[in-house]
Amino acid sequence: MSTQAPDTIMTFLPMAKEVPEGAGEFQIPSSDQPFVQGAVSTPVGSVPQVATELTAEDKHGHYLVRWNIGRDHFTVEPGLYAVGSPDADSTVFVGANYKMSFDLLRQTLTGRNGWLLILDTKGINVWCAAGKGTFGTEEMLDRIKASRLDKIVTHHSLIVPQLGAPGLAAHEVRKYSGFKVIYGPILLKDLPEFLDNGLQATPAMRSKTFPLQERIVLIPVEIMQGLKQGIPLILFFLLIAGVAGRGSFFRDALVHGLPPGIAVLVGIFSGTVLTPLFLPWLPGRAFSCKGAVAGLALFIPLFAVGTVFFRGYNLLEQISWLLLTLAVSSWLGMAFTGASTFTSLNGVKKEMLRAMPLQFFSLVAGIISWGIALRMH
């Protein structure tokens, strides 16, 4: 690799894709974006200057994406932006074009002067994009070139979020662009201290934790995804119970279709709310185990409270509800690995191999026992 000329090296980089058309052309993001408040002139042209204060509209957008609404298109144009009144000596901060990440970066830089080099990560946050390679060496080299960064700043360093490192090779960026990558802290909240301490991060700033507050904000997206999978199952129970019963459709759907539907909802709530909330205290290292325990922990008191309503149901039907809750809560608990900050690919594969047969068995056994109980009535 080291023998290749810089111009041809792109094809040899890991995760290389075709160089996009016009990648070498000078590109500056559009000023026609709501957060652009002015322009800063540079030797190569004017660069849009962004506001550092977030508007109510920005915050409303953040709220919606937390509920999984519009999350696929929450982007800003990639390229170079200015914060404050930067000059040729000002720091360059690299970021992703997920609007949430971008907004929090410009807000963090309130009162400072700097350049924002925003990579095209297709609207994905830095860490996930780095895992996919879209926040990567090649995109960074393209973006440096397209922004004519070497004509705008005289120094040769870039502040890159530490969580961008899985997609980047710092030594390759330096080799092919001349820019030195300096890894900043994991969290934006530590960025001011990092800057004020002469670009030194404390060990705590370099360590990814997963505190309650971070787990809580993930819950709404988990709920939405859990409901997307669970609602068809709930409708299935209501429909089959209504059709299979001898009485009126609605009465049978209510009497025999609603309880398994509630069991599925209990599973969704356990897997998407209780599991993230109580993650450190739920037993087992496997998320599927944590999810199942959460499901059981919620099922038992609900069942005890509702026992007066369950007198007319036989044991088989009652068992089917438990199996359904456990299958759903374990599955969705396991799905939370994707949002967590410490699970590995091989660990998740191992867990899936062990847990999915059990989850599948629990779901199928739940549906079959429910079906048999339905026939017995």
Added chain:
Amino acid sequence: MIRFQYFEDVVSLEFDEEKCIGCGLCTIVCPHGVFSLTGKHKARMVARNHCMECGACMRNCPAKAITVEAGEGCVRAVINELLGIEGPCC
């Protein structure tokens, strides 16, 4: 602060001390403190079981002393990979 840990002895992380040039970048990029620099100007794995296989150390190691099967520890990503589809993960 709670320090989470997933399964033990499951990750594919390998480190070749012979190749290590002691630049210390792995200790900077790792979000879980897996590497530490020794007095002999070499890196050392001090918390291998905390590795999440993100690949940051491997990609940033100029000496190619680290190998890991990097990927996302995410159920949906694994299923998408198995089914060969490019679906959303995060």
